[in-house]
Amino acid sequence: MSIELVIGGARSGKSHLAERRAAESGLAVAYVATATVGDDEMAQRIAHHRERRPAHWRTIEEPLHLAEALRREAATGRVLLVDCLTLWLSNLLLGPGLEPERGRFLDALGALPGRVILVSNEVGWGIVPANELARRFADEQGRLNQAVAAACQRVTLVVAGLPLELK
Numbered sequence: 001m002s003i004e005l006v007i008g009g010a011r012s013g014k015s016h017l018a019e020r021r022a023a024e025s026g027l028a029v030a031y032v033a034t035a036t037v038g039d040d041e042m043a044q045r046i047a048h049h050r051e052r053r054p055a056h057w058r059t060i061e062e063p064l065h066l067a068e069a070l071r072r073e074a075a076t077g078r079v080l081l082v083d084c085l086t087l088w089l090s091n092l093l094l095g096p097g098l099e100p101e102r103g104r105f106l107d108a109l110g111a112l113p114g115r116v117i118l119v120s121n122e123v124g125w126g127i128v129p130a131n132e133l134a135r136r137f138a139d140e141q142g143r144l145n146q147a148v149a150a151a152c153q154r155v156t157l158v159v160a161g162l163p164l165e166l167k
Contacts, residue, residue: 002115005148007122008158015049015083017158018117022081023054025115029079030058032069034088049083063091067104074112085120085148089141093133098140109151120145122157 004021008014022029031053037043053059062069066088074080082088092098109116124142129135149155155167 001113002154003109003112003152004115004117004154004156005120005145005152006117006156006158006163007120007145007149009122009125012158013161014119014121014158016161017156017163018081018083018119019053022057022079022117025079027077027079027115028058029054029081030060030073032060032062032066032073032080032082034063034066034082034084034091036063036087036091063088064095064101067101067108070105070108070112070116074114074116076113079115079117080112081117081119083119085118085144086123086141089144090137093137093140102144106147106151109148118148118152120148 006014006018006021022031033046033049035042035046035049037046050059058073060069060073066082070080070082089098092101121141122145123138126138129138149167152167154165157164157166
């Protein structure tokens with residue numbers, strides 16, 4: 001079992017790095033997408049991600065029940081690439097709520113066979129947001145990133161397309 005977190009800001013190159021690491025692993029890849037199409041711009045983002053993934057990668061779309069998907073799809077000889085925890089967290093906060101799904105996800109991380117690469121945004125370098133929902137999101141994203149990083153064997157921060165190994 002190997003769990004890795006690739007973290008960075010928007011358009012930092014984190015997804016590209018995670019995809020490259022998955023491809024270079026030599027293992028079968030299952031891509032777990034957490035995004036949902038809410039508007040035309042998001043549809044374009046999703047299409048861009050789909051276009052650059054190899055056709056032989058298996059894609060699992062799971063915007064809410066990530067722990068269940070990981071338990072079902074994880075296997076020795078396979079890489080699960082989850083892109084991204086930030087959208088998953090947003091889906092939960094705007095939908096059914098964060099708990100108990102967050103706890104299920106963190107519990108699952110320690111028991112998955114194979115290799116897992118998780119992508120997440122670092123949102124804590126800006127100002128304190130002006131509205132309550134945005135502040136809650138930033139707080140919860142920071143807490144989630146800390147918990148995930150603690151569970152990972154490898155953590156890489158990506159800035160301007162450059163990886164910096166943190167752990």
